[in-house]
Structures are given as structure tokens and as C-alpha cells.
Amino acid sequence: MNPYRYLKALAWSGPILLVGTILCWGVLGHNIPPYSTALEAEALAALVREQALSIRIGMVLQMPVSVFYFVWGVVISKVMQTLERDNDVLSTLQLWGAGFTTLVLVIPCAAWLTVAYRPDIMEPRMLQMFHDFGWFFFDVAYSLTTMQFLAIGICFLSDEREEPLVAAWVCWFVMFVGVSFALLSLMPLVYDGPFSRAGLLNFWVEFTLFFLMMLVFSIALFKAINKLEAERHAAQSRA
Amino acid sequence: MSESLARAPRNAWILLLLISVASFTVAEYLGERHVAIAIIMLIAGIKAGIVLFRFMDLGEAPRGIRVYFLLWTAVCSGVPIGLWWLALV
Amino acid sequence: MPPSPGPEAGSTGNPRRRTRTPAIWIFLALDCASFGLFFQVFMVERLDQAAFFDASARQLDARLGFANACILITSSWLVAWATRVGMAGRVAEARRLLWAALVVGAFFGVIKIWEYAEKIGEGITVAANDFFVFYFALTGLHLLHYVAGMILLAVLATGPARIGDTAENLARYKIWLTGGGLYWHMVDLLWIFIFSILYLVGA
Numbered sequence: 001m002n003p004y005r006y007l008k009a010l011a012w013s014g015p016i017l018l019v020g021t022i023l024c025w026g027v028l029g030h031n032i033p034p035y036s037t038a039l040e041a042e043a044l045a046a047l048v049r050e051q052a053l054s055i056r057i058g059m060v061l062q063m064p065v066s067v068f069y070f071v072w073g074v075v076i077s078k079v080m081q082t083l084e085r086d087n088d089v090l091s092t093l094q095l096w097g098a099g100f101t102t103l104v105l106v107i108p109c110a111a112w113l114t115v116a117y118r119p120d121i122m123e124p125r126m127l128q129m130f131h132d133f134g135w136f137f138f139d140v141a142y143s144l145t146t147m148q149f150l151a152i153g154i155c156f157l158s159d160e161r162e163e164p165l166v167a168a169w170v171c172w173f174v175m176f177v178g179v180s181f182a183l184l185s186l187m188p189l190v191y192d193g194p195f196s197r198a199g200l201l202n203f204w205v206e207f208t209l210f211f212l213m214m215l216v217f218s219i220a221l222f223k224a225i226n227k228l229e230a231e232r233h234a235a236q237s238r239a
Numbered sequence: 240m241s242e243s244l245a246r247a248p249r250n251a252w253i254l255l256l257l258i259s260v261a262s263f264t265v266a267e268y269l270g271e272r273h274v275a276i277a278i279i280m281l282i283a284g285i286k287a288g289i290v291l292f293r294f295m296d297l298g299e300a301p302r303g304i305r306v307y308f309l310l311w312t313a314v315c316s317g318v319p320i321g322l323w324w325l326a327l328v
Numbered sequence: 329m330p331p332s333p334g335p336e337a338g339s340t341g342n343p344r345r346r347t348r349t350p351a352i353w354i355f356l357a358l359d360c361a362s363f364g365l366f367f368q369v370f371m372v373e374r375l376d377q378a379a380f381f382d383a384s385a386r387q388l389d390a391r392l393g394f395a396n397a398c399i400l401i402t403s404s405w406l407v408a409w410a411t412r413v414g415m416a417g418r419v420a421e422a423r424r425l426l427w428a429a430l431v432v433g434a435f436f437g438v439i440k441i442w443e444y445a446e447k448i449g450e451g452i453t454v455a456a457n458d459f460f461v462f463y464f465a466l467t468g469l470h471l472l473h474y475v476a477g478m479i480l481l482a483v484l485a486t487g488p489a490r491i492g493d494t495a496e497n498l499a500r501y502k503i504w505l506t507g508g509g510l511y512w513h514m515v516d517l518l519w520i521f522i523f524s525i526l527y528l529v530g531a
Contacts, residue, residue, distance in 0.1 A: 157351075167351075168351030169351050169354040171351070172352060172354040172355035172358075173355075173358065175355065176354075176355050176358040176359060180358075180362060182469065183465070183469065186454070186461070186464075186465055189454050189455055190455075190461055193373065193458060193461065194369050194373070195461060195465060200369060201365070201366070201369065205362070205365065244409070244412040244413055245409050245412070245413075247412075248405050248408035248409050248412070249409070251405070251408075252402065252404075252405035255401045255405075256398060256401060256402075259394070259397055259398060259401065262528065263528070266390065266527075266528035266529075266531045267390065267531060276529055279524050279528045279529060280524060280525075280529075282524075283520050283521055283523075283524040286520045287517055287520055287521070290401075290404065290513055290516055290517050290520070291513075291517070293408070294404055294405070294407075294408040294509075294513045294516075295408075295509075295510055295513045295514075300353060301353075304353045304357065308357070308360070311357075311360055311361070311364055314364060315364050315367055315521050316521075318367075318368055318371070319367060319371045319529070322368070322371035322372060322374070322375065323371065323374075323378075323529065325375060326374060326375045326378040327378075
């Protein structure tokens with residue numbers, strides 16, 4: 001019996017999601033760099049018309065890519081469960097957080113797809129509305145992800161091993177990224193500047209942190225699975 | 240025993256309160272704004288240093304963390320002075 | 329200058345403490361880095377509208393910011409004292425000091441809420457202008473940190489009743505005490521700069 005079968009293969013969903021999201025959502029979807037929030041409806045519509053095909057391809061590809069976030073979350077929960085002693089509340093919170101975040105990565109794509117579907121005949125104000133809706137869902141629903149990140153950090157910090165599965169600094173980093181999303185709450189209040197959804201703090205800093213967290217924790221997860229497998233082998237050869 | 244444990248942070252606390260009053264007085268009453276700003280921010284840096292070393296025992300932290308927080312304090316107190324002066328030109 | 333803290337501060341032989349205590353420093357470092365970035369972004373945004381920012385800053389009551397600075401410094405001192413006493417194993421005394429820190433710290437929240445209410449009553453909200461976006465963003469984010477810190481202090485002050493039971497429980501309490509203390513000092517540390525940059529620079 002191998003409790004860790006498939007885990008390492010499925011853990012690749014983290015890096016796949018990271019690269020896929022940057023390519024599909026970011027580059028093809030024209031979200032990196034994002035359109036300025038200060039754009040007039042007409043100017044936004046003109047840009048979308050010009051880039052409609054690329055946005056459509058990006059969003060259509062992003063939707064299947066997004067599901068890897070859930071796969072990744074399931075693997076994280078399985079690793080967390082090896083640490084849980086009394087109950088599985090933290091891995092459950094993490095799993096639901098990952099599941100809901102997956103929806104955050106899927107549903108806004110439908111909004112942006114709507115925007116890029118008939119931009120030549122769509123009323124620019126309507127187009128702007130759907131575009132805004134996509135961003136609000138994508139950014140302001142951060143608490144779903146914060147819950148997931150806090151559960152990860154707290155669980156792995158409770159590891160009593162001499163050499164813990166996930167290094168303590170990684171746990172603190174993950175929790176920091178989760179908490180830092182609170183800044184996104186300011187996004188709906190401003191139209192320009194560093195706190196707008198395309199601004200220095202609420203776009204460049206927050207998304208860099210999110211992608212960095214995916215990278216750092218992907219590596220940490222592989223290391224943790226390797227460690228669990230090594231422990232299992234050691235236990236088997238003793239037996 | 241309790242006395243000796245309390246002494247180091249207590250002295251730091253008194254010092255912090257005194258220089259807080261100094262910086263508040265400078266901010267409210269010193270007319271030379273470009274000098275006042277420099278004094279305010281430098282005092283903020285010194286206060287941060289006292290909190291870091293006397294309350295948080297930064298001196299016992301690993302070297303990397305010590306250097307990082309010293310740099311952070313320098314940037315947080317120094318760069319705003321420069322940016323304030325830059326706004327004058 | 330006062331003497332540096334004695335060996336009590338770092339003398340537990342528990343290897344887990346040595347490996348874990350620095351880890352919360354990572355969180356503090358990142359948190360401080362983001363606030364440090366906000367300060368610079370604020371000063372850069374101020375470049376083009378310095379007179380306007382200063383006029384807005386004068387609408388703040390620097391005395392309230394000053395009172396809050398003194399409150400946090402005092403509370404921070406009580407926590408530093410409690411940490412030293414707690415690390416020496418005198419948990420009951422440490423908890424009394426933590427209670428004192430909580431009571432003193434509570435005034436910060438009262439003043440902050442009062443200040444917000446006053447500003448909003450005058451019709452100054454986050455949407456008022458660029459200066460007040462930063463005012464509410466910086467103080468609001470700091471307030472969240474403060475609330476988390478107060479909860480942490482309350483847990484440390486009341487906490488699980490059986491901590492004195494075993495050496496293991498005491499060691500674990502010391503880890504939390506050190507971590508919680510460091511966090512609370514950071515709340516103080518951040519306010520020193522927020523107070524200087526928002527309230528004093530434009531006064």
C-alpha cells in the first residue's frame with residue numbers, strides 16, 4: 001500500500017498552472033500588463049476590438065488550465081493530512097479554499113470572453129461593465145484564497161519534526177501573501193493610482209506575490225512529498 | 240530579579256517617550272520646514288532602532304535579518320527626506 | 329545607554345526555539361517591506377501635489393496620532409517586559425504584564441475609531457482625495473495588524489490554563505510569547521513611521 005501514489009505527478013499541476021496562467025490569462029488575454037482602469041469606455045472598446053481574437057484564445061485556454069489549481073489544492077490537502085493529529089479542519093479549509101479559488105480563476109474568464117465575443121457590435125459601456133465585473137470577481141474575492149493560505153501556513157507550522165516537511169519561512173511567506181491580499185479591498189474605491197486594479201501596488205506587487213507564492217510553494221510541496229516517501233521507505237526497510 | 244529584567248526595556252521606554260515629544264514639538268513649532276522634516280524622519284529612524292534593539296532584541300537575531308532591518312530603517316527614514324526635498328524643486 | 333538584555337532573553341536550550349523564532353522574522357520582514365514600499369509610493373505620489381497633500385495632512389489632528397504613538401510605545405514596553413519575565417519562566421507575572429499591555433493598547437483602538445468617525449462625519453472618506461486614499465489605506469491596514477495583535481496578546485494573557493504543567497507546554501508557550509511579542513513590537517514600529525509621514529511631515 002502506498003498512500004502517496006500519484007501525489008508527485010499531480011503536484012506538477014502547480015507549476016503547470018503558474019506557467020499556463022501567465023501565458024493564457026496574462027499574455028494572450030492581455031492582462032499583463034492590464035488595461036488602465038482610467039480608460040474611457042470608448043478607448044477600452046477600441047483596444048478590445050483590436051485584440052479580441054488573442055483575448056478569446058487566451059480565455060478559452062485559461063479555463064481548462066484553471067482546474068489545475070484544484071488538483072494542486074487536493075495534493076496540498078493530502079500532504080497536510082499527514083500532519084493532522086486531532087481533526088482535519090485545516091486541510092478541509094485549505095481544500096475548499098483551493099476549490100473556490102479555482103472558480104475565481106474560471107468565472108472571470110467567462111466575463112472577459114463575453115467582452116471579446118462581439119466587441120464590434122457591443123455598446124462600449126456594456127463592454128466596460130463586463131470587463132469591470134471580471135476584475136472585481138478576480139481580485140476582490142481574495143478572502144477565499146486568504147483562507148486557503150492561512151490554513152496551509154498554520155498546518156505546516158505545527159509540524160513537530162526536527163526538520164519540518166515545509167520550512168517555517170515558507171509557511172510565514174505563504175501566510176503573508178494571503179494577508180497582503182487585504183489591500184485589494186481598496187480597488188473598488190479608486191480609478192487611478194497605485195491602489196487601482198492596474199496600479200503598482202494592487203496589480204504589480206500583489207500578482208508578483210501570488211505567482212511567487214505558487215513558485216515557492218510548488219518547490220516546497222515537491223520537497224515535502226519526497227520527504228514523506230523517504231520516511232515511508234525507511235520505515236518499510238526497518239519492518 | 241524582576242527589577243533587572245525590567246530595567247533595559249524601561250529605560251528604552253522613557254527614552255522613546257522623550258524623543259517622541261521632541262519630534263512632535265519640532266513638527267508643530269519649527270518654522271524651517273525642510274529642517275523640520277529631516278529632524279522628524281531621523282527621529283523616527285532612531286525610535287525604530289530603539290524598538291528593534293531594545294524591545295525586539297534584534298542584536299541577537301541572525302546577521303541577515305539584522306542587516307535587513309537596519310537597511311529598512313535607513314530607507315524608511317532617509318528616502319522620504321530626499322523625496323520631500325525633491326518636491327520643492 | 330541601558331545594558332543589553334541579559335542571557336535570560338535567549339537562554340532556553342530548546343533547539344526548536346532557535347529554529348522557529350527567526351521564522352516569524354520572515355513574516356515581519358515581508359510585512360515591513362510592504363509598508364516601506366507604501367511609504368515611498370506615498371512620497372512619490374506627493375511629488376506632484378505637495379501643497380495639496382500638506383493641506384490635506386493639516387486636516388488630521390496630529391495630537392491624536394501622537395497620543396497613539398505614546399500608547400503603542402508604552403504597550404510595547406510592557407510586552408517587552410512580559411517577554412523577558414516569561415522567558416525566565418515566571419508565567420503568571422508575564423501574564424499580568426500582558427494584561428496591562430492589553431488595557432493600554434485598547435486606547436489605541438478607541439482613539440483610532442473616534443478619529444475615523446470624526447473624519448467621516450466631516451465628509452472625509454477614502455474617496456475624498458489622493459491623500460486620504462493613503463491615509464485610510466495605511467492606517468486601515470495598520471489597524472488590521474493592531475486587531476490581530478490584540479487578539480494575540482489576549483490569547484497569550486489568558487491562553488490555555490495548563491501551560492505551566494509540563495516542560496514541553498512551557499517551551500511551547502515561550503515560543504508563542506516570543507513570536508507574539510515580536511509581532512506587537514512591529515505594530516508599534518510601523519506606527520512610528522506612519523505617524524511621522526502622515527501626521528507630522530505635512531503638519
